[in-house]
Amino acid sequence: MNGTNLRWLILVILITIFSIWVILPATQGIHIDSDNDGKPDINLNVKQQLGLDLVGGLRVLLTAQLPEGSFTVSDMQQTANNVAKRVNALGVTEPTVQVVGANRILVELPGVTDEQQAISTIQQTALLEFVDFSGMSSQISSLTGKKILTDYQVKNQPGANAAGDHAVNPTTGQPFTTVITGKDLQSAAAQLQTNNQWVIAFQLTSEGGAIFGPFTAAHIGQPLAIVLDGTVLSAPTINSRLDTGGVIQGQFTQQTANQLALQLRSGALPIPLKVDSAESVGATLGQQSVNLSIRAGILGVVVVLMFMLIYYRVPGIAADLALLIFIAINMAVFKIIPVTLTLPAIIGFMISIGTAVDGNILIFERIKEELRSGSNLDVAIDEGFKRAWKSIRDSNFSTILISFVLFLFGQTPGASIVAGFAITLALGLIINLFTAVIVTRTFLHLMVGLFRQPLKERVWLLGV
Amino acid sequence: MFSLVQKRRWFYLFSSALIVPGLIIMAISLFTTGSLFHLSNQFVGGSQYELKFTAAGATEANIGDVFRNSGNTDLSIQQVGSPSDFHWTVRANFQDQATQDAIIADLNKIAPLDKSSLQIEQVSATVGQEVTKAAFFAVILASFVVTGFIVLAFRQVPNAFRYGVCAIIAMFHDVLVVAGAMSLMGLLFHWEVDALFLTATMMVVGFSVQDTIVLFDRIRENIPKHLGEPYEVIVNRSILETIHRSLAIQLNVFFIIIAILLFGGESIKQFIFILFIGLLTGTYSSIFIAVPLLVSWEKGEIPFVNRRRPAALKPSEA
Numbered sequence: 194m195n196g197t198n199l200r201w202l203i204l205v206i207l208i209t210i211f212s213i214w215v216i217l218p219a220t221q222g223i224h225i226d227s228d229n230d231g232k233p234d235i236n237l238n239v240k241q242q243l244g245l246d247l248v249g250g251l252r253v254l255l256t257a258q259l260p261e262g263s264f265t266v267s268d269m270q271q272t273a274n275n276v277a278k279r280v281n282a283l284g285v286t287e288p289t290v291q292v293v294g295a296n297r298i299l300v301e302l303p304g305v306t307d308e309q310q311a312i313s314t315i316q317q318t319a320l321l322e323f324v325d326f327s328g329m330s331s332q333i334s335s336l337t338g339k340k341i342l343t344d345y346q347v348k349n350q351p352g353a354n355a356a357g358d359h360a361v362n363p364t365t366g367q368p369f370t371t372v373i374t375g376k377d378l379q380s381a382a383a384q385l386q387t388n389n390q391w392v393i394a395f396q397l398t399s400e401g402g403a404i405f406g407p408f409t410a411a412h413i414g415q416p417l418a419i420v421l422d423g424t425v426l427s428a429p430t431i432n433s434r435l436d437t438g439g440v441i442q443g444q445f446t447q448q449t450a451n452q453l454a455l456q457l458r459s460g461a462l463p464i465p466l467k468v469d470s471a472e473s474v475g476a477t478l479g480q481q482s483v484n485l486s487i488r489a490g491i492l493g494v495v496v497v498l499m500f501m502l503i504y505y506r507v508p509g510i511a512a513d514l515a516l517l518i519f520i521a522i523n524m525a526v527f528k529i530i531p532v533t534l535t536l537p538a539i540i541g542f543m544i545s546i547g548t549a550v551d552g553n554i555l556i557f558e559r560i561k562e563e564l565r566s567g568s569n570l571d572v573a574i575d576e577g578f579k580r581a582w583k584s585i586r587d588s589n590f591s592t593i594l595i596s597f598v599l600f601l602f603g604q605t606p607g608a609s610i611v612a613g614f615a616i617t618l619a620l621g622l623i624i625n626l627f628t629a630v631i632v633t634r635t636f637l638h639l640m641v642g643l644f645r646q647p648l649k650e651r652v653w654l655l656g657v
Numbered sequence: 658m659f660s661l662v663q664k665r666r667w668f669y670l671f672s673s674a675l676i677v678p679g680l681i682i683m684a685i686s687l688f689t690t691g692s693l694f695h696l697s698n699q700f701v702g703g704s705q706y707e708l709k710f711t712a713a714g715a716t717e718a719n720i721g722d723v724f725r726n727s728g729n730t731d732l733s734i735q736q737v738g739s740p741s742d743f744h745w746t747v748r749a750n751f752q753d754q755a756t757q758d759a760i761i762a763d764l765n766k767i768a769p770l771d772k773s774s775l776q777i778e779q780v781s782a783t784v785g786q787e788v789t790k791a792a793f794f795a796v797i798l799a800s801f802v803v804t805g806f807i808v809l810a811f812r813q814v815p816n817a818f819r820y821g822v823c824a825i826i827a828m829f830h831d832v833l834v835v836a837g838a839m840s841l842m843g844l845l846f847h848w849e850v851d852a853l854f855l856t857a858t859m860m861v862v863g864f865s866v867q868d869t870i871v872l873f874d875r876i877r878e879n880i881p882k883h884l885g886e887p888y889e890v891i892v893n894r895s896i897l898e899t900i901h902r903s904l905a906i907q908l909n910v911f912f913i914i915i916a917i918l919l920f921g922g923e924s925i926k927q928f929i930f931i932l933f934i935g936l937l938t939g940t941y942s943s944i945f946i947a948v949p950l951l952v953s954w955e956k957g958e959i960p961f962v963n964r965r966r967p968a969a970l971k972p973s974e975a
Contacts, residue, residue, distance in 0.1 A: 473777045489919070500909060595859050
């Protein structure tokens with residue numbers, strides 16, 4: 194064994210040990226904080242993500258029910274944020290809420306059992322209230338951003354009460370009084386006034402105006418709180434009677450004005466969402482699928498290992514070791530990236546296992562040919578690897594390209610299962626370029642180095 | 658030496674026997690339903706329910722009534738596995754949440770449902786159209802990739818066009834066999850073409866082309882080594898030299914695929930089955946279609962493309 198091979202051997206062993214360590218269920222990641230400043234220098238989380246089809250749960254694709262162009266990207270993001278808040282309130286572990294394309298939101302709720310409740314919670318629109326803050330001028334700053342309880346909430350939201358973090362009116366000890374809600378708003382928009390101040394102009398419905406007009410007339414000079422989903426956003430002061438609409442003044446920037454206008458709108462006229470596709474998977478079903486495919490996978494791998502050993506003998510041992518290392522590296526990479534494992538993703542991985550020994554077969558067949566044509570052992574091995582390399586590279590490359598096409602196809606929300614398959618397959622093929630060639634060659638050289646004489650005398654050990 | 662290519666007409670005949678029935682089934686399906694296959698709701702929109710009851714009581718009739726009462730017209734109800742599994746698959750229209758809730762509640766009245774084994778998929782027509790569009794795009798892109806790969810593989814070879822065309826014909830052969838198998842399964846077991854079927858087909862195309870290229874590579878290598886030998890003999894030798902590795906490689910993928918087919922979950926069996934058929938035909942077509950076609954071409958047996966002597970009109974595959 195020469196020095197180059199020894200270096201490769203050490204590298205292969207190190208990679209293998211690292212991979213096995215990553216795969217261990219107890220491994221949560223690498224967190225190194227050398228200067229103990231609380232900010233880790235290396236912060237690598239490793240956790241195997243499992244797809245909804247394996248853990249059970251709900252996946253919903255929601256589409257905006259407004260014509261495209263009538264809302265902006267940030268409106269959509271804001272809507273998604275609202276959805277995320279609601280989802281968090283459901284207590285789901287690791288929910289995903291993301292904007293997809295221009296007008297869609299994808300929500301994934303692993304482990305959700307009551308999908309009816311989940312979907313209705315998501316679709317429910319934000320509750321916007323204008324709340325009477327008379328006599329509260331001094332406490333506005335301490336209440337802004339806090340949750341408060343109103344009589345409207347008590348009446349319309351079963352379960353809402355003073356218990357918990359919802360503040361009540363400190364002067365009366367009772368819930369605050371709601372004047373009007375988002376239903377009474379017709380529109381709201383950010384506007385730049387001539388004095389360069391950003392304000393929010395809003396229009397009331399006629400029913401809203403009938404309540405708001407008399408109320409504002411009676412409370413001029415008093416603050417009025419704008420409350421979204423129970424949280425006080427701001428509390429501007431009433432300057433005049435408002436019958437049809439008005440202007441909210443404050444220290445707004447363009448951004449904050451737009452944001453508040455949107456929040457007002459989404460109470461009045463949210464970006465209504467409709468369910469475009471939904472998929473719910475029972476938890477038992479998912480677990481069964483995992484168990485069955487793992488069992489099938491192990492069986493398949495054992496047969497492949499035996500085949501390589503019987504058919505190629507000593508080189509077969511090298512190929513088997515390389516295959517086991519291939520599996521270990523793949524599983525480690527899935528945890529590190531992380532790749533969310535779905536059933537198609539597991540199948541993609543298994544097929545990559547099936548094709549992982551392709552490279553070895555190409556190499557070993559070449560070596561056999563060289564040996565038969567009279568080359569000596571070392572030359573035959575070198576030639577085998579050299580000549581097979583082009584075929585291995587080409588075939589892996591073409592399948593990687595195909596999986597790239599499949600990955601693009603899988604970007605369509607309705608065909609997302611294909612993406613999982615494509616990712617694991619492509620990763621397998623890339624890792625295979627390393628294991629089938631470098632790892633196998635290292636082990637083969639090692640074995641030839643250790644057992645040169647017996648191998649020369651008994652060529653059947655090389656599968657010839 | 659045993660000669661495979663001499664029997665090439667039998668292989669052409671055999672392939673025709675594989676492909677033609679599939680084409681007929683697809684044609685019938687096109688005329689009766691308007692599409693070549695049963696299309697899954699991933700493409701056309703709709704809902705799919707996987708129902709598992711914990712006790713007897715459900716029949717096709719009373720399940721159907723529940724769905725029809727909720728305004729579903731386009732229904733397909735099937736029992737899965739053995740009757741004692743109480744497992745049903747139902748396809749219906751796209752429904753909103755309220756309708757879906759009502760259906761589940763009503764089904765629960767027929768017989769207790771195992772809620773933790775419930776699987777429901779709702780796809781709106783819009784999403785279906787998008788998936789269809791993306792699928793067309795993917796197929797076109799894949800065709801470019803494969804063609805590009807073939808052009809690249811044969812760029813410095815005499816008669817490159819000929820090799821390329823034969824590889825592509827073998828590829829179409831495999832696609833047709835797979836499509837035929839799918840249409841047959843659709844007819845017999847209501848299998849549906851979904852995104853995974855498309856995935857399997859693209860994988861098959863990739864494997865098929867690779868297999869053919871490896872074989873053609875060997876033929877090219879052997880031509881200068883055995884100058885003076887008839888083309889047929891060189892080709893035969895090349896097949897025999899590569900058949901070991903071809904079979905060894907396919908065997909390993911088959912081990913995995915058969916294991917999944919036998920012991921894997923229900924939901925991916927269609928995908929794996931199509932892949933299995935595709936890999937079989939992929940290996941077969943490289944040896945028994947692509948290479949014999951090369952020989953036929955060389956010997957001027959293919960009508961219209963021969964320049965050396967008048968075409969002897971023999972049945973050919975295309």
